[in-house]
Amino acid sequence: MPIVADNISYAYNVGTSAESVALRGVSFTVERGEWVSVVGHTGSGKSTLAQHLNLLLTPRSGSVSIDGAEAKPGSGESRVARRRVGLVFQYPETQFFAETVRAEIEFAPSNWGVSGGALKACVDEAVSASGLDPALLESNPFALSGGQRRRVAIASVIAMRPDYLVLDEPTAGLDAAGIRELIQFLSGVRDAGLGVVQVTHDLRSALSYSDRILVLENGSRVVSGTPEFVARHIIDNPVRGLVIPPVVRFADALRKKGMNVPLICEVDEMVRAIGIYKERNKKCGS
Amino acid sequence: MFSIRAAAYSYSESGTPALDGVDLEIEQGEWVALVGANGSGKSTLAKICNALLAPTQGTCFVMGLDASDPQNTSAIRQNVALVFQNPEDQIVASIVEEDVAFGPENLGLPPDEIRRRVDRALLLTDLELYRARGSYSLSGGQKQRLALAGALALEPDALLLDESTSMLDPEGRDSFLSCLGELNRRGMTILQITHRMEEAALAGRIVVMESGRVAWDGPPPDFFDGGYLRWSFEEPPEMALHHALLTRGLIPQGTKPGVEDMLEALCL
Numbered sequence: 207m208p209i210v211a212d213n214i215s216y217a218y219n220v221g222t223s224a225e226s227v228a229l230r231g232v233s234f235t236v237e238r239g240e241w242v243s244v245v246g247h248t249g250s251g252k253s254t255l256a257q258h259l260n261l262l263l264t265p266r267s268g269s270v271s272i273d274g275a276e277a278k279p280g281s282g283e284s285r286v287a288r289r290r291v292g293l294v295f296q297y298p299e300t301q302f303f304a305e306t307v308r309a310e311i312e313f314a315p316s317n318w319g320v321s322g323g324a325l326k327a328c329v330d331e332a333v334s335a336s337g338l339d340p341a342l343l344e345s346n347p348f349a350l351s352g353g354q355r356r357r358v359a360i361a362s363v364i365a366m367r368p369d370y371l372v373l374d375e376p377t378a379g380l381d382a383a384g385i386r387e388l389i390q391f392l393s394g395v396r397d398a399g400l401g402v403v404q405v406t407h408d409l410r411s412a413l414s415y416s417d418r419i420l421v422l423e424n425g426s427r428v429v430s431g432t433p434e435f436v437a438r439h440i441i442d443n444p445v446r447g448l449v450i451p452p453v454v455r456f457a458d459a460l461r462k463k464g465m466n467v468p469l470i471c472e473v474d475e476m477v478r479a480i481g482i483y484k485e486r487n488k489k490c491g492s
Numbered sequence: 493m494f495s496i497r498a499a500a501y502s503y504s505e506s507g508t509p510a511l512d513g514v515d516l517e518i519e520q521g522e523w524v525a526l527v528g529a530n531g532s533g534k535s536t537l538a539k540i541c542n543a544l545l546a547p548t549q550g551t552c553f554v555m556g557l558d559a560s561d562p563q564n565t566s567a568i569r570q571n572v573a574l575v576f577q578n579p580e581d582q583i584v585a586s587i588v589e590e591d592v593a594f595g596p597e598n599l600g601l602p603p604d605e606i607r608r609r610v611d612r613a614l615l616l617t618d619l620e621l622y623r624a625r626g627s628y629s630l631s632g633g634q635k636q637r638l639a640l641a642g643a644l645a646l647e648p649d650a651l652l653l654d655e656s657t658s659m660l661d662p663e664g665r666d667s668f669l670s671c672l673g674e675l676n677r678r679g680m681t682i683l684q685i686t687h688r689m690e691e692a693a694l695a696g697r698i699v700v701m702e703s704g705r706v707a708w709d710g711p712p713p714d715f716f717d718g719g720y721l722r723w724s725f726e727e728p729p730e731m732a733l734h735h736a737l738l739t740r741g742l743i744p745q746g747t748k749p750g751v752e753d754m755l756e757a758l759c760l
Contacts, residue, residue: 218626218629219626219629223624224624224625224626224629226625226629246661247633247661247663247664248631248632248633248634248659248660248661248664249630249631249633249634250631252631253631253632296578296632296659297577297578297580300578300580300581349503349504349507351530351531352530352531352535352577353529353530353531354530354531374632375632375658375659378655378658378659379577379578379655379658379687380530380687381528381529381530381687382687383529383530384529384530407633407659407660407661407662409662410729446663447661447662447663447664448661448662449662449663451729451730452728452729452730452750452751453729453730453733455751456730456733456751456754456755459751459755460760463760473729473732473733473736474736476733477733477736477737477740477742480737480742480758480760481740481742483760484742484760
């Protein structure tokens with residue numbers, strides 16, 4: 207059962223001089239157990255789309271349904287939607303308010319009436335899933351480093367036991383090790399059956415890790431599909447604000463020479479293919 | 493510009509210190525990239541350079557002024573602008589141009605001068621088209637440029653940037669970085685915290701922080717000559733490819749790491 211956004215449109219500041227259209231008839235689907243990345247230039251509508259998925263915003267036209275039920279604001283389903291679809295904002299750690307990491311993570315489930323042993327289980331599970339050091343549970347979240355804070359923020363959403371996790375630029379500000387750990391974590395929750403939606407401007411990581419990619423430009427869908435398909439499309443039809451990663455351009459050049467490498471591949475694969483090709487046609491210096 | 497001696501800082505008495513004896517001299521007009529893992533003390537160091545924090549031990553002098561002396565705080569902040577990681581932390585007004593005007597207005601400048609500075613800052617950050625827009629209706633990357641515009645309107649001598657390109661798309665990042673390059677050529681001192689090695693490569697000097705200390709300090713070519721692998725920074729895949737092709741003798745020594753350079757050298 208998926209989240210389905212059907213032909214949704216949205217504008218900010220409607221009816222004022224500052225009115226700006228953010229989404230123009232975008233359709234989008236994410237299944238459980240699937241990792242979809244939404245990429246596009248700054249201002250392309252990525253974050254606006256993410257905020258529709260848990261009904262934080264409601265479309266001006268079109269609809270959003272979660273696991274088959276149309277989600278309308280104020281309805282019983284909207285409460286359920288908020289719980290099923292965990293939204294991790296850009297720089298989520300700026301929303302901390304509790305004095306300890308534990309209280310921060312307990313907040314959402316206890317708001318849903320979870321208490322006692324069940325609450326403790328929620329917290330423990332979230333801490334272990336997000337790779338947070340349990341020794342930090344009694345620490346002040348504001349005293350943690352950037353990478354640790356990001357993990358606390360994600361753990362506090364995971365503690366609601368959502369079916370879908372929507373993250374807006376989750377890697378912003380993390381170091382290389384932090385990004386690697388986060389990607390591992392997201393692959394883990396995807397493999398455990400959650401639907402993962404990652405909003406990012408980092409085409410390279412989207413191509414490497416997601417199952418499907420949606421590309422937005424000026425609020426409209428440009429293309430969507432597998433990383434391979436999307437990379438092909440962007441090479442042939444450049445999209446504003448997106449730059450094809452150098453290694454993908456390199457792989458594309460090798461393919462044009464007839465080498466059998468996928469567009470999205472590891473450095474080793476390319477080097478091996480070049481070695482074989484060179485053996486076969488000794489052009490240079492021979 | 494910045495003269496930091498044996499500076500230490502702890503956020504709490506019991507915890508591990510965020511800075512643990514930093515010595516650093518930065519001259520006027522330098523562009524320094526400050527790199528290191530999360531928690532290595534980069535942001536704390538930037539806050540000390542802006543007199544937002546005072547070192548618990550050691551000293552920090554900014555333009556010859558002791559940053560620990562509260563009497564110098566206002567002079568330092570006027571000349572050293574800090575752009576935070578999260579733009580939401582520093583947007584104060586609801587309309588873009590009013591937000592940019594906030595700093596100069598607080599300096600008590602005449603209206604003509606404020607207008608000139610706002611126009612210039614919006615031009616440099618490519619936000620002219622958005623000047624009448626609501627600050628909060630901007631996207632993440634646009635907000636990041638707005639935060640930079642607010643800092644530039646102070647016309648500071650030095651700019652401290654804490655991961656200030658983290659939410660920009662590649663195109664936005666390129667224009668942001670070329671804007672920095674231009675400002676640096678005109679004499680602005682830049683201390684830029686970044687995790688992106690491609691960005692660090694543009695600076696004149698790289699300083700690596702590790703556990704609250706300066707672990708390495710030198711020019712980018714020396715850093716990228718293998719040294720950076722020691723600190724487990726992410727190697728951009730094109731650098732890994734370059735390295736692999738060189739090691740296997742598929743391209744001659746001296747080939748540049750650009751895609752076109754490598755393809756040409758491969759002679760396929």
